Amino acid sequence: MPLRSRPRTLSPSSGRRSLRGLAGILGLYLLSRGILGTAQSALPVFEEIPPTVTGIHWTHNAARSAEKYLPEATGPGCAFLDYDNDGWLDIYLVNSGKSDFFAPSQPLRNALYRNNHDGTFTDVTEKAGVGAGGFGMGVAAADYDNDGFADLYITQYGRSILYRSNGNGTFTDVTAKSGVGVQGWASQAVWFDYDNDGRLDLFVGQFAAFDKEHSCGVSSDGKHHYCIPRVFRPMPSWLFHNNGDSTFTDVSKESGIASALGKAWGAVATDVNNDGWMDLFVANDTVGNFLFMNRGNGRFEEAGLRADIAYSADGRARSGMGVDSADFNQDGWMDLFVANIDEEIFSLYQNNHDGTFDDQAMRLGVGMATRWMSGWGMKFLDYDNDGDLDLFLANGFPDDLVEDFSSQVKYQEPLLLFQKTGDKYKNVSSHSGPVFGKSFSARGMAVGDFNNDGGIDVLVAINDGAPILLRNNVGKQNHWLGVQLVGTKSNRDAVGARLTYKSGDLTRTRMKTGGGSFLSSHDPRVLLGVGKRMKIDSLDVQWPQPGGSVEHFTNLPVDRYITIVEGTGKWK
Numbered sequence: 001m002p003l004r005s006r007p008r009t010l011s012p013s014s015g016r017r018s019l020r021g022l023a024g025i026l027g028l029y030l031l032s033r034g035i036l037g038t039a040q041s042a043l044p045v046f047e048e049i050p051p052t053v054t055g056i057h058w059t060h061n062a063a064r065s066a067e068k069y070l071p072e073a074t075g076p077g078c079a080f081l082d083y084d085n086d087g088w089l090d091i092y093l094v095n096s097g098k099s100d101f102f103a104p105s106q107p108l109r110n111a112l113y114r115n116n117h118d119g120t121f122t123d124v125t126e127k128a129g130v131g132a133g134g135f136g137m138g139v140a141a142a143d144y145d146n147d148g149f150a151d152l153y154i155t156q157y158g159r160s161i162l163y164r165s166n167g168n169g170t171f172t173d174v175t176a177k178s179g180v181g182v183q184g185w186a187s188q189a190v191w192f193d194y195d196n197d198g199r200l201d202l203f204v205g206q207f208a209a210f211d212k213e214h215s216c217g218v219s220s221d222g223k224h225h226y227c228i229p230r231v232f233r234p235m236p237s238w239l240f241h242n243n244g245d246s247t248f249t250d251v252s253k254e255s256g257i258a259s260a261l262g263k264a265w266g267a268v269a270t271d272v273n274n275d276g277w278m279d280l281f282v283a284n285d286t287v288g289n290f291l292f293m294n295r296g297n298g299r300f301e302e303a304g305l306r307a308d309i310a311y312s313a314d315g316r317a318r319s320g321m322g323v324d325s326a327d328f329n330q331d332g333w334m335d336l337f338v339a340n341i342d343e344e345i346f347s348l349y350q351n352n353h354d355g356t357f358d359d360q361a362m363r364l365g366v367g368m369a370t371r372w373m374s375g376w377g378m379k380f381l382d383y384d385n386d387g388d389l390d391l392f393l394a395n396g397f398p399d400d401l402v403e404d405f406s407s408q409v410k411y412q413e414p415l416l417l418f419q420k421t422g423d424k425y426k427n428v429s430s431h432s433g434p435v436f437g438k439s440f441s442a443r444g445m446a447v448g449d450f451n452n453d454g455g456i457d458v459l460v461a462i463n464d465g466a467p468i469l470l471r472n473n474v475g476k477q478n479h480w481l482g483v484q485l486v487g488t489k490s491n492r493d494a495v496g497a498r499l500t501y502k503s504g505d506l507t508r509t510r511m512k513t514g515g516g517s518f519l520s521s522h523d524p525r526v527l528l529g530v531g532k533r534m535k536i537d538s539l540d541v542q543w544p545q546p547g548g549s550v551e552h553f554t555n556l557p558v559d560r561y562i563t564i565v566e567g568t569g570k571w572k
Helices: 012-032
Strands: 046-049 078-081 090-093 111-115 121-123 135-142 151-159 161-165 171-173 183-192 201-206 238-242 248-250 264-270 279-284 290-294 300-302 323-326 335-338 347-351 357-359 375-381 390-395 416-421 424-427 442-448 457-462 468-472 479-486 498-503 506-511 526-531 536-542 550-556 560-565
Touching (some): 078 135, 078 457, 135 183, 151 201, 264 323, 279 323, 323 375, 323 506, 479 498, 479 536, 550 560
Parallel strands (some): 375 442, 479 560
Antiparallel strands (some): 090 111, 135 151, 151 161, 151 183, 201 238, 264 279, 290 300, 335 347, 347 357, 375 390, 390 416, 416 424, 442 457, 457 468, 498 506
16 A cells, blocks of 8 residues: 555554654754743743742832822832852842932832842842932943942932942942032933043933922823823933043033933943944933934034934834844844834834934834833843844833723733844743733843853833842753953943854854943843854954954853953953
């Protein structure tokens, strides 16, 4: 008889073995594509680690009032940083506090949690002296004085604060001495070296002119809502030049930064035209977004309209919140991402290499998936270490009464994970873990490898709730290399450096940007994923200067962290 109709005799046990074998092969394939998650290991892609395990017993207080003052709805940010230089990421969390519209019944404080190297954390806030004071918004961590220890800048509604690390696990409030104690509604701060003198300067976004008399958004039933901030007057942001002696000079006006009036939220320092000078992309709420082009002479030119990133396709200002920058399509040019409020569609701007950008969010699969979302914290990251940049988004509508007048939009919204597959982004949230089936009033989001296993983890700050720590369970299933860059001629944090690495048939480039996401600060190390490849053949580090020096390294290991010090030609 013909082969295709020939009967085959199988025992029940052999049949089960064959099915298991097929299932195993299918499972490995799906896992490799990020479709199955970690079903083979019975672990989700991202796993929520509860406070009973981490020891992080802290909750954000939004200071909610019947008047619905807008600052209540907008924070907080968070940070991953290694404050004690032990090689393990610690956590900083921002709280609200006393202001002209809020007097807490008991003092509120920010929190610094030390990493115990075993998945748990210890509250060291009081010992470190970083409890802050005032109505907190965000945090930016960086080594601004090049002493080898991360410092902290806390943005607030009111007076912002600079904490200088003493190098012994404690910090000193040097705000008054440093000259960066801005007064106003400060949003995201970004450390970056705008003049390439080897010292980190400071950009501080300002949201809007606001005081407690501005209670708005009263509906027909007499209820107060957190309103759309069109009614608020736009304000200039700040730029401070690092003088090299722990003081700063306000160069907001002469640099051109103060000439653009906006309502700034997220901000990221990046180099969009490959000239070696760091530019600034700033998301504005109900005002066109800014692209401050660094002209290399201490001045910035605001080119958002010309670059076609200021407004929507139909010419409307949107509610820009979280931002990031990366070369997601690996064409050698940095692209931009901005998250907006519901119905406005998030924007994924592809760099056209001529000073303009095209919004590719709809074509690439991100647009429709975010139509009813309101995005805050977000970041490009290679969560599965396959070498391609994926996207993680933290969402939540600002008004807790939105469901009174909308059937589509929810106050609490799910987290979203997009995997880069070919030239598209695929929403893989539904099979990446139970946490993606929950909803949150998420705001700030930081990324970093808190357990040093090579999988980039995620910290999400919740408005009026406890933070969420998500452990990545799949990154370590592929090979990776973590790189700590230490600048000597360049700024010590090496913000602005480009890393190009090759592993077999894989070639990828990463840039170390400044800031990004929303009110938050990230792991200072750079993770390089190579999939199943067993080594990194070469790594080129271009240090952050116009035409900056390039150091070449070969035959690098995988699945470990290394440190590269500028000018040594070595890694350790």
